[in-house]
Amino acid sequence: MNLDWPLMKNNILREDLDAVIELLRAQDPILTQSKNVREFEREWSDWLGVKHSVFVNSGSSANLITMAALREKFGPGEVIVPPLTWVSDIASVVQCGFKPVFVDIDRRTLGMDTDQVIAKLNSSTRAVFITHILGYNALTQKLIDELAKRNIPLIEDACESHGATFKGRRVGSFGLMSDFSFYYAHHLSTIEGGVCCTNDASLYEMLRMFRAHGMVREASTPDARQPFYDRHPDLNPDFIFAFPAYNVRSTEINAVLGRSQLERLDANNVIRTRNLNLFLENLDPKKYQTDFATEGSSNYAFTLILNHPDDALRDRAMQAMREHRVEFRRGTSGGGNQLRQPYLRKLLGDAECTKYPVVDHVHFYGFYLGNYPTLQADKILRLCEVLNAL
Numbered sequence: 314m315n316l317d318w319p320l321m322k323n324n325i326l327r328e329d330l331d332a333v334i335e336l337l338r339a340q341d342p343i344l345t346q347s348k349n350v351r352e353f354e355r356e357w358s359d360w361l362g363v364k365h366s367v368f369v370n371s372g373s374s375a376n377l378i379t380m381a382a383l384r385e386k387f388g389p390g391e392v393i394v395p396p397l398t399w400v401s402d403i404a405s406v407v408q409c410g411f412k413p414v415f416v417d418i419d420r421r422t423l424g425m426d427t428d429q430v431i432a433k434l435n436s437s438t439r440a441v442f443i444t445h446i447l448g449y450n451a452l453t454q455k456l457i458d459e460l461a462k463r464n465i466p467l468i469e470d471a472c473e474s475h476g477a478t479f480k481g482r483r484v485g486s487f488g489l490m491s492d493f494s495f496y497y498a499h500h501l502s503t504i505e506g507g508v509c510c511t512n513d514a515s516l517y518e519m520l521r522m523f524r525a526h527g528m529v530r531e532a533s534t535p536d537a538r539q540p541f542y543d544r545h546p547d548l549n550p551d552f553i554f555a556f557p558a559y560n561v562r563s564t565e566i567n568a569v570l571g572r573s574q575l576e577r578l579d580a581n582n583v584i585r586t587r588n589l590n591l592f593l594e595n596l597d598p599k600k601y602q603t604d605f606a607t608e609g610s611s612n613y614a615f616t617l618i619l620n621h622p623d624d625a626l627r628d629r630a631m632q633a634m635r636e637h638r639v640e641f642r643r644g645t646s647g648g649g650n651q652l653r654q655p656y657l658r659k660l661l662g663d664a665e666c667t668k669y670p671v672v673d674h675v676h677f678y679g680f681y682l683g684n685y686p687t688l689q690a691d692k693i694l695r696l697c698e699v700l701n702a703l
């Protein structure tokens with residue numbers, strides 16, 4: 314049986330492409346970052362419930378300027394991160410001169426375990442950089458309260474979780490800064506793209522500068538620019554580079570795609586949530602994990618995780634999915650335990666990766682599969698039957 318089930322399908326529709334064509338048809342259209350980028354940022358901020366958004370060329374770039382701004386504002390130190398995340402969450406921490414400190418995950422949310430995070434907090438902690446994995450909320454009230462009490466910034470990576478909520482409020486609106494990705498495989502796609510969000514006015518100005526060479530003229534208000542002009546009368550105000558920064562801008566074309574897609578994001582997420590529930594309700598709970606913390610989840614992927622470390626069942630599941638043309642990724646988000654990757658083994662040695670058993674289980678016995686709005690219910694039921702029979 315060919316289920317023809319890729320990781321993502323029909324994510325960019327004709328109506329999105331038509332919006333781009335309309336832009337291109339205009340007389341001498343501006344294609345570099347301009348009005349559509351500004352409008353997309355405003356619409357995204359409204360949708361998320363934050364004051365400011367900075368549109369960039371990828372979620373990884375959002376991670377990078379977030380960590381760069383954090384370092385600029387708070388100085389060097391430790392950042393607590395999960396081993397189950399995307400490479401750029403840890404690369405950005407390391408590249409910005411922070412020490413990454415790891416804690417294991419909670420098996421029901423796949424996000425960091427709150428008590429283990431709290432146990433690692435100390436006077437050197439500059440931030441807790443959580444990842445909301447594959448649409449599941451990773452926040453707990455206990456974590457939010459403890460960080461507020463100690464005045465330690467919470468940073469959210471919601472690159473995989475557009476529209477997920479915690480206590481009815483969208484994830485990505487809780488942290489001092491938060492990052493989203495608009496890569497093709499995600500809930501909303503600008504082909505490549507990402508955004509960094511904050512309610513903090515001074516961080517917003519810094520993020521805008523970090524996005525574009527560290528240039529002071531990128532700041533949004535005269536008040537943010539003037540101190541640099543006053544301090545550097547020998548410099549042309551057009552070319553004052555405040556920070557050793559990057560160029561991670563996007564374009565009008567990508568912003569037009571984002572604006573068009575945002576109009577149907579919520580409706581798509583309702584279908585995705587229905588799909589995930591159908592999948593989890595029909596999987597055999599004796600063989601596979603079905604007790605994920607789904608409240609407020611918004612998943613563009615299904616999580617398939619074996620209950621027990623059973624190599625034979627894992628291999629049969631992979632073979633069955635290949636046979637039935639169901640695309641999957643082993644290890645779930647980011648390929649599983651980042652500490653097993655060469656770039657972290659070089660930094661931390663070979664033993665570190667074995668200290669996080671919950672992540673290691675997901676690494677060896679977990680998968681993700683596509684969950685897109687046109688995925689039919691009968692395909693979901695057929696796959697569950699196949700998996701349950703293994």
Ligand SMILES: Cc1ncc(COP(=O)(O)O)c(C=O)c1O
Pocket residue numbers: 371372373374376398399401402444470472473494495496505506507646647
């Ligand atoms: C959790 C997480 N963070 C960051 C990223 C990076 O986003 P991008 O692929 O847009 O660079 C991803 C990518 O998929 C991700 O899953």
